[in-house]
Amino acid sequence: MKIARVTGSTISTIKSPRVKETKLLICREADASGTKELGSSYVATDLVDAGVGDLVLTCHGSAARQTPITKETPVDAVIMAVLDNLVVDGEIVFKK
Amino acid sequence: MKIARVTGSTISTIKSPRVKETKLLICREADASGTKELGSSYVATDLVDAGVGDLVLTCHGSAARQTPITKETPVDAVIMAVLDNLVVDGEIVFKK
Amino acid sequence: MKIARVTGSTISTIKSPRVKETKLLICREADASGTKELGSSYVATDLVDAGVGDLVLTCHGSAARQTPITKETPVDAVIMAVLDNLVVDGEIVFKK
Amino acid sequence: MKIARVTGSTISTIKSPRVKETKLLICREADASGTKELGSSYVATDLVDAGVGDLVLTCHGSAARQTPITKETPVDAVIMAVLDNLVVDGEIVFKK
Amino acid sequence: MKIARVTGSTISTIKSPRVKETKLLICREADASGTKELGSSYVATDLVDAGVGDLVLTCHGSAARQTPITKETPVDAVIMAVLDNLVVDGEIVFKK
Numbered sequence: 001m002k003i004a005r006v007t008g009s010t011i012s013t014i015k016s017p018r019v020k021e022t023k024l025l026i027c028r029e030a031d032a033s034g035t036k037e038l039g040s041s042y043v044a045t046d047l048v049d050a051g052v053g054d055l056v057l058t059c060h061g062s063a064a065r066q067t068p069i070t071k072e073t074p075v076d077a078v079i080m081a082v083l084d085n086l087v088v089d090g091e092i093v094f095k096k
Numbered sequence: 097m098k099i100a101r102v103t104g105s106t107i108s109t110i111k112s113p114r115v116k117e118t119k120l121l122i123c124r125e126a127d128a129s130g131t132k133e134l135g136s137s138y139v140a141t142d143l144v145d146a147g148v149g150d151l152v153l154t155c156h157g158s159a160a161r162q163t164p165i166t167k168e169t170p171v172d173a174v175i176m177a178v179l180d181n182l183v184v185d186g187e188i189v190f191k192k
Numbered sequence: 193m194k195i196a197r198v199t200g201s202t203i204s205t206i207k208s209p210r211v212k213e214t215k216l217l218i219c220r221e222a223d224a225s226g227t228k229e230l231g232s233s234y235v236a237t238d239l240v241d242a243g244v245g246d247l248v249l250t251c252h253g254s255a256a257r258q259t260p261i262t263k264e265t266p267v268d269a270v271i272m273a274v275l276d277n278l279v280v281d282g283e284i285v286f287k288k
Numbered sequence: 289m290k291i292a293r294v295t296g297s298t299i300s301t302i303k304s305p306r307v308k309e310t311k312l313l314i315c316r317e318a319d320a321s322g323t324k325e326l327g328s329s330y331v332a333t334d335l336v337d338a339g340v341g342d343l344v345l346t347c348h349g350s351a352a353r354q355t356p357i358t359k360e361t362p363v364d365a366v367i368m369a370v371l372d373n374l375v376v377d378g379e380i381v382f383k384k
Numbered sequence: 385m386k387i388a389r390v391t392g393s394t395i396s397t398i399k400s401p402r403v404k405e406t407k408l409l410i411c412r413e414a415d416a417s418g419t420k421e422l423g424s425s426y427v428a429t430d431l432v433d434a435g436v437g438d439l440v441l442t443c444h445g446s447a448a449r450q451t452p453i454t455k456e457t458p459v460d461a462v463i464m465a466v467l468d469n470l471v472v473d474g475e476i477v478f479k480k
Contacts, residue, residue, distance in 0.1 A: 001330060001363070008189070010153070010179060010181065011183075012177035013178045014144070015144055024097070024177075031329060040135075041128035042097060042098060043153055048301065052186070059362050061158070062157065063350070064364075074143075074159050074162045074174060075159055076156050076159035080302065080303075081298075081301060081302040081312075086296060087296050087297050087299075088295050090340070103224065104278060104279050108273035108275045110272060111239060115273075120193070122278065136221060136231075137223060138194060138195070158254045158255070158446075160255065170239075170256065170272045171251060171255055171258075172251040172255035199416065200472035200473065202441070202469065202471075203467075204468055205468060207432055218472060234386060235386070253445050253447075254350075254445065257450070264450050265450055266431075266447050266448065266462060267447055269385060289461060319425060320410050345396060345427055347458050347459060347460040351446070351459055351460035352460075354449070354457055354459075368399075368400065368403065369394075369396035369398040369403075371394060371396045373396075374392060374394055375394075376392035
């Protein structure tokens with residue numbers, strides 16, 4: 001799973017009826033303390049009522065379809081957790 | 097899913113009869129505002145009547161085969177949405 | 193799918209009897225005009241009688257096994273099309 | 289599989305009841321001697337009672353769900369081994 | 385498939401009984417002539433009795449489980465061929 005920051009939202013024209021009903025959010029990978037953003041933006045289906053600014057976990061590939069909402073839909077990334085705390089080398093580096 | 101710009105089209109000799117009937121478009125990943133193109137070009141099966149210049153979402157891997165058109169075909173990327181709006185940090189950064 | 197140039201061939205000792213009967217070619221990703229090679233070389237099972245020098249499309253991951261030849265074999269990349277034309281921004285950038 | 293160092297732990301709000309019961313650890317890819325960390329951090333489900341500081345193997349993609357704990361859950365990375373020894377070019381480069 | 389050099393071996397504590405019985409080797413991607421190593425090391429299950437120093441093909445993702453030895457195991461990379469010859473642009477660039 002990637003540690004990511006939710007940075008925005010999308011409005012789009014989608015044919016798949018089940019994907020249409022979901023919220024597609026813009027995410028960007030973050031470092032282990034959630035302070036630095038890395039790499040390019042990507043879009044993930046929200047499963048946990050995440051909001052812009054939240055630090056989340058996204059999972060990718062076929063894992064993204066192991067949920068009732070995304071099963072058998074053309075979706076390759078989902079937000080599956082909102083992060084509350086990150087502890088690295090014994091120190092709390094992120095607290096919601 | 098990747099935010100991508102459709103940049104072109106392909107004509108090719110394909111054996112798989114079902115892939116032959118689909119439109120294979122050239123895409124290039126874009127940043128979250130759709131203004132800068134990133135990385136190398138790739139080819140995706142069009143599911144949403146996208147045109148050259150459109151900003152789209154592409155999904156990858158086995159997700160690309162979760163549609164009636166691409167089911168059980170050798171296809172690893174599809175265009176599954178045409179983007180109408182992108183909102184980053186509360187600002188509209190892209191409007192079709 | 194990746195746009196790729198076929199650059200060579202391989203001879204190898206393989207245990208899987210069905211993979212043994214296939215042609216494994218060396219490919220290198222190319223840019224959208226097919227003139228510049230990018231990244232490192234990889235090996236793909238040929239499904240379309242491609243030859244060295246051809247510009248092709250390769251598909252990757254589980255997509256590579258959605259064909260009668262590669263079904264249930266340890267193969268993660270196939271050549272699924274020989275490119276005849278590439279058109280970018282309204283211009284023919286590659287013609288076979 | 290990736291050679292990785294476990295660097296931390298996460299607390300998060302997850303909807304999937306089965307993922308909730310697992311331990312999600314922060315990992316960072318390491319070189320073949322386990323001394324240098326590479327790339328960005330990622331989060332993996334612990335299957336082997338790994339602890340912070342351990343050098344482990346993580347597996348990714350659908351492979352991560354080939355275990356009773358992770359089967360049919362939205363998980364794309366697991367820690368599947370704790371490394372005891374790494375031998376490169378005939379030399380022991382890592383010993384737990 | 386990736387062209388890779390086998391560089392070492394691993395000893396580890398694994399829970400999955402079927403993975404325990406396999407040989408996990410350290411590999412590093414190589415260029416098309418097998419002379420230059422590229423990128424970071426990774427670990428793959430050996431299916432072809434490869435040894436340290438051998439130039440091999442590794443396959444990745446769900447492809448790695450399309451063999452009797454790795455079926456339904458948490459394994460995402462296997463060595464599926466030992467390379468005997470590589471021919472690039474009509475020249476033999478590698479001979480075992």
